[in-house]
Ligand SMILES: Nc1ncnc2c1ncn2[C@@H]1O[C@H](COP(=O)(O)OP(=O)(O)OP(=O)(O)O)[C@@H](O)[C@H]1O
């Protein structure tokens with residue numbers, strides 16, 4: 001069986017973070033493992049507490065995983081401080097981890113900051129060069145590219161800038177745009193749009209975590225990057241269109257109904 005590891009934070013409400021990642025990887029047919037970076041007290045309305053593990057403990061988790069069941073792909077989500085970012089980089093290099101998908105989580109859907117502002121430069125320096133793919137949303141891509149993104153052309157330009165700077169492929173997600181939820185993949189000098197009809201569902205808690213985990217799961221199974229993104233986007237749209245409505249705020253998606261049958265291998 002193919003295996004994948006998520007390095008991310010726990011979401012007590014189960015919609016994002018580690019919980020979304022494990023559901024997604026399992027539904028996509030790979031064995032899921034986790035190295036938890038932080039506990040968040042969180043629900044559909046907001047984040048009320050963040051309790052980070054120490055860098056030493058994260059190193060122990062990563063040693064335990066890599067020395068026993070090697071992951072075929074790694075998804076990285078919430079890493080809220082510089083120490084946790086550095087230790088992740090060291091361990092991923094030490095073990096020669098492959099197929100690293102980096103979701104540069106900065107702010108939760110509810111608006112809470114999940115990455116200290118001063119740690120952004122460390123994330124960029126340490127982890128972007130190790131990643132096969134980075135998956136920023138529009139506000140994150142503005143931070144990484146240093147320019148504002150208002151149009152389709154701005155998205156294409158920003159993805160190209162990030163790829164050129166850091167030597168990784170870029171999937172710039174359009175969930176925060178006003179029109180359709182189209183994502184732009186920039187890979188080895190060529191760009192491709194992945195079209196997604198906007199689903200009128202305000203319950204988008206964990207969409208970014210789910211998409212990056214589904215990409216990692218498909219890379220773990222041996223699909224190309226383009227196919228992995230295509231399959232992940234189908235999975236995400238399926239989970240969103242199941243129209244689950246839980247909690248008072250932006251609720252989670254329904255993973256049990258995510259597979260439309262097209263990719264249910
Ligand atoms: N209403 C929607 N309908 C269809 N697809 C959507 C919708 N909202 C987001 N998406 C898709 O969900 C994926 C995640 O994109 P988004 O830009 O929301 O990421 P994010 O902001 O990192 O997520 P999160 O809110 O979990 O932090 C993308 O493929 C995006 O196109």
Ligand SMILES: Cc1ncc(CO)c(N)n1
Nearest residue numbers: 009010011016017078108
């Ligand atoms: C733990 C965690 N990771 C990532 C996100 C981003 O949606 C979140 N809300 N919570």
